[in-house]
Amino acid sequence: MELYQSxxxxxxxxxxxxxxxxxxxxxxxxxxxxxxxxVYSNVHLGNCRTFIxxxxxxxxxxHLGYKVRYVRNITDAGHLTDDAxxxxxxxxxxxxxxKLEPMEVVQQYTLDFHNVxxxxxxxxxSIEPTATGHIVEQxxxxxxxxxxxxxxxxxxxxxFDVVKFNTDHRYGKLSGRNLEDMIANTRDLNAQDEKENAQxxxxxxxxxxxxxxxxxxxxxxxxxxWHLECTVMSSKYLGDxxxxxGGGMDLKFPHHECEIAQGEAAHGCSPVNYWLxxxxxxxNGKKMSKSTGNSILPKELFTGDNDFMEKGFSPSxxxxxxxxxxxxxxxxxxxDAILAAEKGYNRINEAITLLDKLPVSQTSSFxxxxxxxxxxxxxxxxxxxPILVAELFEGASLIQKINSGSESINQEDLTVLQQTxxxxxxxxxxxxxxxxxxxxxxxxxxxxxxxxxxxxxAQARANRDFATxxxxxxxxxxxxxxxxDGPDGTTYTL
RNA sequence: GGUGCCAUGGCCGAGUGGCUAGGCUUGGGUCUGCAAAACCUACUACAGCGGUUCGAAUCCGCUUGGCACCUCCA
Numbered sequence: 001m002e003l004y005q006s007x008x009x010x011x012x013x014x015x016x017x018x019x020x021x022x023x024x025x026x027x028x029x030x031x032x033x034x035x036x037x038x039v040y041s042n043v044h045l046g047n048c049r050t051f052i053x054x055x056x057x058x059x060x061x062x063h064l065g066y067k068v069r070y071v072r073n074i075t076d077a078g079h080l081t082d083d084a085x086x087x088x089x090x091x092x093x094x095x096x097x098x099k100l101e102p103m104e105v106v107q108q109y110t111l112d113f114h115n116v117x118x119x120x121x122x123x124x125x126s127i128e129p130t131a132t133g134h135i136v137e138q139x140x141x142x143x144x145x146x147x148x149x150x151x152x153x154x155x156x157x158x159x160f161d162v163v164k165f166n167t168d169h170r171y172g173k174l175s176g177r178n179l180e181d182m183i184a185n186t187r188d189l190n191a192q193d194e195k196e197n198a199q200x201x202x203x204x205x206x207x208x209x210x211x212x213x214x215x216x217x218x219x220x221x222x223x224x225x226w227h228l229e230c231t232v233m234s235s236k237y238l239g240d241x242x243x244x245x246g247g248g249m250d251l252k253f254p255h256h257e258c259e260i261a262q263g264e265a266a267h268g269c270s271p272v273n274y275w276l277x278x279x280x281x282x283x284n285g286k287k288m289s290k291s292t293g294n295s296i297l298p299k300e301l302f303t304g305d306n307d308f309m310e311k312g313f314s315p316s317x318x319x320x321x322x323x324x325x326x327x328x329x330x331x332x333x334x335x336d337a338i339l340a341a342e343k344g345y346n347r348i349n350e351a352i353t354l355l356d357k358l359p360v361s362q363t364s365s366f367x368x369x370x371x372x373x374x375x376x377x378x379x380x381x382x383x384x385x386p387i388l389v390a391e392l393f394e395g396a397s398l399i400q401k402i403n404s405g406s407e408s409i410n411q412e413d414l415t416v417l418q419q420t421x422x423x424x425x426x427x428x429x430x431x432x433x434x435x436x437x438x439x440x441x442x443x444x445x446x447x448x449x450x451x452x453x454x455x456x457x458a459q460a461r462a463n464r465d466f467a468t469x470x471x472x473x474x475x476x477x478x479x480x481x482x483x484x485d486g487p488d489g490t491t492y493t494l
Numbered sequence: 495g496g497u498g499c500c501a502u503g504g505c506c507g508a509g510u511g512g513c514u515a516g517g518c519u520u521g522g523g524u525c526u527g528c529a530a531a532a533c534c535u536a537c538u539a540c541a542g543c544g545g546u547u548c549g550a551a552u553c554c555g556c557u558u559g560g561c562a563c564c565u566c567c568a
Contacts, residue, residue, distance in 0.1 A: 050568035176497055185496055248568030280562065289567065325507060330561065337506045340518035386508045390516035400533065466527060484531045
């Protein structure tokens with residue numbers, strides 16, 4: 001019996017704005033697609049929040065025993081810098097500026113992305129397809145959409161006919177827009193526009209002679225439009241209709257709206273059952289954005305080399321900070337907020353170090369299963385990680401009380417406590433304990449060296465040579481190591 | 495202008511028509527040579543104005559403020 005059979009997950013579906021009971025198309029199996037990064041520059045922290053949010057969702061669904069195929073693409077072509085019409089492929093623009101091959105740029109930033117995701121302890125997706133690896137499929141689906149009468153060719157480019165599509169489908173159902181309003185609100189600035197309507201979007205763009213990234217197609221040399229890759233890759237790997245599609249809130253319109261239109265036009269069915277949108281991470285109250293400069297790189301945050309924070313923070317602390325907010329809420333990043341999160345994170349880590357050393361009693365003075373159920377209930381309710389974190393703090397408090405003897409626990413319950421605490425902290429939230437950043441070998445060496453210092457200090461204290469003992473303590477603190485005198489001797493944390 | 499979302503105690507951040515999330519900070523205490531850490535303990539908030547209700551911070555309306563999308567952006 002898998003956990004999912006006894007845990008009913010409710011998730012907020014952007015398609016109708018309601019929390020719905022999640023039922024996969026195939027029992028026990030889930031297909032999930034998340035829009036990945038455009039690899040033309042380093043991912044910033046805001047990008048990371050979305051991927052960390054969906055990593056948490058992926059982890060919880062797996063924890064429940066579902067077999068999840070998680071597809072997250074790499075956009076290495078096709079996003080335009082300007083208007084669809086005088087647009088230039090983002091990747092090739094960057095390439096020209098830096099005098100690099102386009103695929104060199106792609107490689108560099110893909111590696112950076114993977115590296116950052118690894119630091120945040122995000123699991124790799126099951127499949128990570130690239131747009132450039134699916135040009136053939138994109139050309140095929142464009143032919144299909146043209147055949148169905150939902151697209152037209154103009155001067156070597158192909159456009160999706162939104163107005164025609166809207167006559168027997170509903171364009172705008174995800175973002176709550178209707179086409180009439182959109183048309184009414186459009187001022188027609190581009191008289192030379194190839195498109196029949198301003199709302200039409202490109203499926204294929206003709207490449208100018210100097211455009212580096214280009215592929216042959218039935219309409220001439222060009223490159224695929226912005227929204228097509230996701231439709232192609234999601235349907236290829238997950239089917240024409242699949243369970244969950246995720247992405248950042250800012251992709252809801254037009255990107256996801258266009259995906260729905262493309263899917264419905266090409267396959268005749270709605271592509272996705274549950275649309276999930278992760279909210280933005282703001283910095284100083286404003287959305288992070290590469291173009292405005294209001295952004296912070298993960299590396300700058302980890303090292304403390306940035307203008308916003310007074311010191312560096314470990315990836316796990318940053319992840320914990322994000323988990324303290326709901327994925328659908330805007331989260332503002334600030335020095336005070338992350339500092340507070342770091343202290344809370346340390347508190348939970350203190351409890352974890354006690355987990356294997358707790359005294360066992362004949363009976364328990366509380367109901368551990370009640371606590372465990374609350375943890376699951378939090379996650380089952382649209383992945384409410386802030387509530388889960390609150391429960392982990394309750395658990396941490398419980399651990400301290402058992403340790404100090406004001407609560408007691410029997411062996412059976414202790415096993416539940418250990419298992420549940422670890423399941424949620426490590427597996428579901430994807431956090432690491434503060435000591436874990438060190439590799440085993442290093443820890444051992446450090447332990448030995450530290451023990452020597454601790455012994456020396458203890459001796460100095462015994463001789464009431466406090467000048468020496470305080471010197472050891474204070475200088476270690478400057479080096480980032482904190483000594484903690486307890487009843488059973490002195491321990492240290494980094 | 496259009497479409498959504500949000501306003502919670504010093505700070506961050508959940509949530510619910512009635513039973514005081516949680517973390518951080520701060521005050522008091524235990525421990526300590528002194529600290530730090532840890533632990534115990536205290537601190538009853540929901541933008542404003544109306545309305546519905548026995549009862550609303552939670553539902554409805556208005557006002558004010560903020561954010562996101564409508565153009566590439568997670």
